[in-house]
Amino acid sequence: MKQTTDKGFFMDEPLIFERSSSGKRGVEPCQSDVPDHDALSTIPKAFLRDAGDGLNGFPEASELDVVRHYTRLSQWNFGVDTGFYPLGSCTMKYNPKVNEDAARLSGFTGLHPYQNEATCQGALELMHDLEAYLCEISGMDAITLQPSAGAHGELCGLFMIAAYFKDKGAPRHKIIIPDTAHGTNPASSALAGFKVVPIKSGANGLLAPEAVKAVMDTDTAALMLTNPNTIGLFERNIKEIARIVHAKGGLIYCDGANMNALMGLARLSDMGVDCVQLNLHKTFSTPHGGGGPGSGPVGVVKKLEPFLPVPRIRKKGKRFTLVNEGDRPKTIGRMKAFYGNFSIMVRAYAYIRRLGAEGLRRAATTAILNANYMRESLKGDFELAYDTPCMHEAVFSDKLLSGSGVATMDIAKRLIDYGFHPPTVYFPLVVHGAIMIEPTETESLETLDAFISAMRSIAVEAKTAPELLKNAPSNTRVSRVDETKAAREPVLRWRA
Amino acid sequence: MPYVSLSDKDVAHILKTIGIDSTETLLGTLPDDLRIKDKLNLPDGLSEQETMALMRSMAAKNSPVGQGGLSSFLGAGAYNHYVPSTVEHLAGRSEFYTAYTPYQPEISQGTLMAMFEYQTLVCQMTSMDVANASLYDGASATAEAVLMARRVTGRGRVALSGALHPEYQRTIKTYLKSASEDITEALFCTEAGTTLVEAADAAMGDEPACLVVQHPNFFGCLEDVSALAEAVHRKKGLLIIVVTEPVSLGLLKPPGEVGCDIVVGDNQSFGNALNFGGPYLGFMATKTEFVRQLPGRIIGQTVDRDGRRAFCLTFSTREQHIRRERATSNICTNHGLCALQAAIHLTSIGLGGLKALSRVNLSKAHYLRQRLLETKVCRPAFSAPIFNEFTVRLDKDADAVLQRLLKKDILAGLTLDRFYPALTNHLLIAATELNSKDDIDRFAEELSNS
Numbered sequence: 012m013k014q015t016t017d018k019g020f021f022m023d024e025p026l027i028f029e030r031s032s033s034g035k036r037g038v039e040p041c042q043s044d045v046p047d048h049d050a051l052s053t054i055p056k057a058f059l060r061d062a063g064d065g066l067n068g069f070p071e072a073s074e075l076d077v078v079r080h081y082t083r084l085s086q087w088n089f090g091v092d093t094g095f096y097p098l099g100s101c102t103m104k105y106n107p108k109v110n111e112d113a114a115r116l117s118g119f120t121g122l123h124p125y126q127n128e129a130t131c132q133g134a135l136e137l138m139h140d141l142e143a144y145l146c147e148i149s150g151m152d153a154i155t156l157q158p159s160a161g162a163h164g165e166l167c168g169l170f171m172i173a174a175y176f177k178d179k180g181a182p183r184h185k186i187i188i189p190d191t192a193h194g195t196n197p198a199s200s201a202l203a204g205f206k207v208v209p210i211k212s213g214a215n216g217l218l219a220p221e222a223v224k225a226v227m228d229t230d231t232a233a234l235m236l237t238n239p240n241t242i243g244l245f246e247r248n249i250k251e252i253a254r255i256v257h258a259k260g261g262l263i264y265c266d267g268a269n270m271n272a273l274m275g276l277a278r279l280s281d282m283g284v285d286c287v288q289l290n291l292h293k294t295f296s297t298p299h300g301g302g303g304p305g306s307g308p309v310g311v312v313k314k315l316e317p318f319l320p321v322p323r324i325r326k327k328g329k330r331f332t333l334v335n336e337g338d339r340p341k342t343i344g345r346m347k348a349f350y351g352n353f354s355i356m357v358r359a360y361a362y363i364r365r366l367g368a369e370g371l372r373r374a375a376t377t378a379i380l381n382a383n384y385m386r387e388s389l390k391g392d393f394e395l396a397y398d399t400p401c402m403h404e405a406v407f408s409d410k411l412l413s414g415s416g417v418a419t420m421d422i423a424k425r426l427i428d429y430g431f432h433p434p435t436v437y438f439p440l441v442v443h444g445a446i447m448i449e450p451t452e453t454e455s456l457e458t459l460d461a462f463i464s465a466m467r468s469i470a471v472e473a474k475t476a477p478e479l480l481k482n483a484p485s486n487t488r489v490s491r492v493d494e495t496k497a498a499r500e501p502v503l504r505w506r507a
Numbered sequence: 508m509p510y511v512s513l514s515d516k517d518v519a520h521i522l523k524t525i526g527i528d529s530t531e532t533l534l535g536t537l538p539d540d541l542r543i544k545d546k547l548n549l550p551d552g553l554s555e556q557e558t559m560a561l562m563r564s565m566a567a568k569n570s571p572v573g574q575g576g577l578s579s580f581l582g583a584g585a586y587n588h589y590v591p592s593t594v595e596h597l598a599g600r601s602e603f604y605t606a607y608t609p610y611q612p613e614i615s616q617g618t619l620m621a622m623f624e625y626q627t628l629v630c631q632m633t634s635m636d637v638a639n640a641s642l643y644d645g646a647s648a649t650a651e652a653v654l655m656a657r658r659v660t661g662r663g664r665v666a667l668s669g670a671l672h673p674e675y676q677r678t679i680k681t682y683l684k685s686a687s688e689d690i691t692e693a694l695f696c697t698e699a700g701t702t703l704v705e706a707a708d709a710a711m712g713d714e715p716a717c718l719v720v721q722h723p724n725f726f727g728c729l730e731d732v733s734a735l736a737e738a739v740h741r742k743k744g745l746l747i748i749v750v751t752e753p754v755s756l757g758l759l760k761p762p763g764e765v766g767c768d769i770v771v772g773d774n775q776s777f778g779n780a781l782n783f784g785g786p787y788l789g790f791m792a793t794k795t796e797f798v799r800q801l802p803g804r805i806i807g808q809t810v811d812r813d814g815r816r817a818f819c820l821t822f823s824t825r826e827q828h829i830r831r832e833r834a835t836s837n838i839c840t841n842h843g844l845c846a847l848q849a850a851i852h853l854t855s856i857g858l859g860g861l862k863a864l865s866r867v868n869l870s871k872a873h874y875l876r877q878r879l880l881e882t883k884v885c886r887p888a889f890s891a892p893i894f895n896e897f898t899v900r901l902d903k904d905a906d907a908v909l910q911r912l913l914k915k916d917i918l919a920g921l922t923l924d925r926f927y928p929a930l931t932n933h934l935l936i937a938a939t940e941l942n943s944k945d946d947i948d949r950f951a952e953e954l955s956n957s
Binding site: 123 | 510511512514520534537540546549550551555559563565569571576584585587591592595599601603605609611612615616617621626627631632640641643646672674675678682731733760761773785806808810811817818821822823824828836838842857861870871873892893921940943944947
């Protein structure tokens with residue numbers, strides 16, 4: 012293994028397989044206190060690994076090697092705890108530490124999903140109450156906590172919508188999706204067996220009732236929209252749109268990814284929404300884990316309730332119990348084994364209880380306030396995609412960059428040099444070179460100002476010193492990464 | 508107010524900058540008839556201390572497994588294993604857990620390299636060529652594998668072993684709702700407890716997309732994977748092997764060496780607590796030739812502008828944010844932190860540790876089975892060899908026995924008639940390194956007394 016120090020404390024680190032050396036021992040498993048069972052005495056030799064099988068170079072490292080390895084890796088990462096993370100549509104708010112402590116209580120972590128119901132009443136009560144809180148916040152009639160993520164929730168909702176029409180004896184085959192939608196919306200629709208009918212949003216960034224009316228027919232199962240939409244604007248015509256869709260017997264699916272703007276301010280049920288997924292890892296402060304796990308509960312109106320996945324939680328007197336398929340003949344079945352991402356639910360439950368109604372409302376209004384501050388402060392330096400007050404996020408285009416030779420991606424990378432995680436870029440697709448900034452409610456004015464100042468400097472640099480942007484980032488562990496090479500010459504694993 | 512970082516002075520400054528008098532003005536973009544007039548009907552907010560006290564009181568209403576609580580012999584897709592201290596301390600570093608999906612590789616090399624290593628570990632254990640960076644759980648991963656097999660083969664028919672975890676079977680059926688007539692069941696042999704090759708052959712028809720077999724199967728029995736591989740390959744379908752207890756991979760011939768085309772399963776056993784069923788860790792590995800059909804995130808190795816080794820998300824043209832309705836899957840958020848935990852667990856115990864862990868599990872289960880059979884209260888339900896889980900048939904009412912043992916703080920296993928009505932008084936029982944000899948002896952003793 013080569014010397015691992017690059018520049019002072021800016022250390023290099025090999026792959027764990029390259030740190031490995033034969034015969035090293037890490038954390039040893041316990042000594043067995045029962046007689047050693049000879050595998051060959053009961054299992055055919057052909058079913059067993061060869062004695063000397065090294066599992067293709069499986070690592071052998073000391074405990075300290077492992078500790079240093081992952082500690083170093085963590086130092087190459089940027090998280091919300093490291094700094095400002097205004098990744099639009101992802102709601103990178105602070106993940107409260109008390110939630111982490113709660114989720115690590117052994118009374119939660121040590122529960123087996125099949126243990127007797129009498130021995131896990133606290134867990135069932137927590138899930139039951141969380142369902143009730145989410146119903147109250149969204150206005151929906153019933154909630155399932157089973158889906159593992161937002162996209163999983165979308166799929167669950169679309170399965171229920173398909174089942175609803177099938178149950179009525181008149182299956183429908185199309186889903187209308189606006190051009191501002193997250194990529195998961197059309198992908199989930201296709202996976203659920205629907206044909207996607209794309210429609211354009213209007214010049215004001217909003218969906219026009221006429222556009223919906225033009226394509227809505229009796230073969231359309233649902234309109235899938237995000238509210239506030241991905242431009243950060245509230246779909247003001249949603250009630251009218253819902254009326255048009257409902258008049259033809261269709262349903263409204265809302266992608267609830269942006270619910271952080273609405274908590275305590277407006278309910279989806281009042282807008283005519285029939286089905287929505289909530290992202291506990293966005294709105295309800297659970298951490299993103301470097302890519303998950305999240306949790307994507309789905310709320311529905313009464314007529315979709317029979318189709319919810321099993322099991323359901325019921326309260327009978329003071330006891331909580333699980334109700335299965337036998338008593339739920341119309342259920343779509345299961346989205347996964349067991350009951351959902353329970354430890355994520357624990358965090359979301361702690362968050363809701365800590366904030367209460369006032370706190371949730373304050374979170375939403377502050378998120379809106381911060382986004383509008385961003386919008387107002389940067390609109391002289393960057394072109395706003397739509398010049399109207401926004402909800403939780405502000406979207407800019409690359410229009411003012413034209414002719415500079417600098418692209419949105421260069422701005423994103425330059426922000427890293429200033430110590431910020433870049434916003435979401437090139438999404439939504441309807442905005443050219445989009446820069447989507449979602450500050451969230453948890454950031455301080457000083458942080459917002461520092462970011463604004465960085466963006467302004469970058470706007471100047473784009474004109475005066477564009478190479479600074481094109482060569483960015485320059486203060487990171489690696490310089491700009493060649494993503495094209497990764498796809499063209501795939502190396503997807505280490506090999507001995 | 509918790510978690511908001513603005514003072515009243517800051518709010519005033521922001522309002523002034525925006526050019527409005529009050530936050531209410533901003534909320535004017537919400538149509539009046541859609542505004543909530545009063546406040547939400549939720550319990551009042553709590554201080555942090557009160558929140559933690561509340562959470563403790565909720566947790567105290569449960570009886571967890573281990574830690575002087577319940578002595579558990581439950582498995583069935585959720586296994587109670589010892590998690591090394593390194594896992595909590597390293598995966599608990601918030602640079603890892605407060606990051607998003609690594610879209611910006613220059614400031615995400617930690618997550619990316621760890622996931623690249625995790626993909627490698629999965630390949631090493633399964634002897635497959637490539638693995639993705641995780642899916643949700645074993646059941647949904649198996650459903651994704653079935654969809655993938657259909658894309659690869661261009662065929663519809665899906666044969667599921669009857670000894671595949673019933674909740675996995677149910678998940679696949681939900682995912683394939685629009686084509687449920689294409690799902691057939693390959694019956695298991697009621698004597699051996701394993702999938703009958705002849706039954707698999709019949710279930711597959713002439714043109715199967717895939718045969719799905721769990722190994723060790725739901726009853727704990729080891730399948731003859733080579734024979735099943737031959738049967739499905741004769742018809743040019745794919746063999747999907749499902750592994751719900753990956754500790755077995757330290758001992759058993761890896762799926763890649765016995766004819767498997769796609770391996771899926773759940774890596775919860777490594778680094779992830781029981782957590783009442785989630786989050787767990789769906790994994791998927793396959794052959795190089797099928798890599799473009801893999802669902803989920805994949806991390807690749809590349810270089811930066813200065814030629815240094817670097818890692819990034821790759822093959823994203825398969826994914827929803829690029830390909831939208833033509834994507835291989837809709838998955839976006841996966842279970843990255845669970846994968847990190849598994850990787851830390853596996854690298855902490857290393858090659859020797861994994862093999863030793865497998866042997867201890869095998870020994871514990873065989874000792875437990877022997878002790879239980881000695882009681883004469885139960886008989887082996889099936890004759891096939893086992894790893895760390897097995898099925899017995901009781902000579903008395905299984906539910907009553909479970910209740911009596913629960914009074915002695917023992918979770919004796921899972922009654923199988925909840926999934927298989929014909930398997931009355933059958934108990935599925937697992938043992939891991941966390942079941943001590945004393946616990947096992949006590950279980951046997953209480954069973955004879957029951």
